[in-house]
Amino acid sequence: AQTVTQSQPEMSVQEAETVTLSCTYDTSESDYYLFWYKQPPSRQMILVIRQEAYKQQNATENRFSVNFQKAAKSFSLKISDSQLGDAAMYFCAYRSAGGGADGLTFGKGTHLIIQP
Amino acid sequence: DAGITQSPRYKITETGRQVTLMCHQTWSHSYMFWYRQDLGHGLRLIYYSAAADITDKGEVPDGYVVSRSKTENFPLTLESATRSQTSVYFCASSDWGQGYNEQFFGPGTRLTVL
Numbered sequence: 567a568q569t570v571t572q573s574q575p576e577m578s579v580q581e582a583e584t585v586t587l588s589c590t591y592d593t594s595e596s597d598y599y600l601f602w603y604k605q606p607p608s609r610q611m612i613l614v615i616r617q618e619a620y621k622q623q624n625a626t627e628n629r630f631s632v633n634f635q636k637a638a639k640s641f642s643l644k645i646s647d648s649q650l651g652d653a654a655m656y657f658c659a660y661r662s663a664g665g666g667a668d669g670l671t672f673g674k675g676t677h678l679i680i681q682p
Numbered sequence: 683d684a685g686i687t688q689s690p691r692y693k694i695t696e697t698g699r700q701v702t703l704m705c706h707q708t709w710s711h712s713y714m715f716w717y718r719q720d721l722g723h724g725l726r727l728i729y730y731s732a733a734a735d736i737t738d739k740g741e742v743p744d745g746y747v748v749s750r751s752k753t754e755n756f757p758l759t760l761e762s763a764t765r766s767q768t769s770v771y772f773c774a775s776s777d778w779g780q781g782y783n784e785q786f787f788g789p790g791t792r793l794t795v796l
Contacts, residue, residue: 669727
């Protein structure tokens with residue numbers, strides 16, 4: 567079974583600065599997907615960014631980018647120019663590439679605080 | 683409304699009672715999922731379904747029952763609720779095929795078992 571570990575229960579960053587959230591995972595599979603989800607106080611789960619394991623290039627979505635290190639099984643999220651609206655819980659998640667029936671395996675989350 | 687909806691949004695019940703949480707999606711997605719979210723655990727998969735009448739257990743299925751008679755609906759039943767089932771429950775759906783098949787989440791149901 568796969569496991570996902572987020573070692574930072576809480577992170578704090580000044581508005582407009584850059585913050586990196588850590589995620590490591592354990593799997594014996596070679597093909598899989600990794601995701602970062604944002605959960606604001608509204609509880610809605612929002613997909614922030616995804617990475618296909620077979621792609622070496624790191625994914626980028628506007629101010630959000632990842633550092634994907636497949637050999638190290640590491641998948642960190644970098645948020646540049648932090649904004650107050652970025653304050654939320656962030657979850658790292660893993661899914662096998664075996665097909666759509668595979669559920670997501672989540673980490674325990676990192677609570678991100680943005681200091682004005 | 684288009685998308686994925688859950689009802690009720692909040693529910694308080696007592697130990698031993700049967701509770702059903704509803705999930706409805708309008709995209710005709712093949713796959714549907716139920717997760718529970720607890721402090722310190724993130725989200726954990728309870729059950730999933732690949733199509734109507736096809737369901738399977740996830741990581742934490744004990745105490746739960748699911749059915750899927752129609753593609754768009756995936757109810758989750760707690761046959762005899764326990765306090766340990768107090769949690770926030772999320773339903774999700776995704777399409778099938780090649781690619782990462784993004785899972786779309788409902789707004790969640792907060793269940794309290796007294």
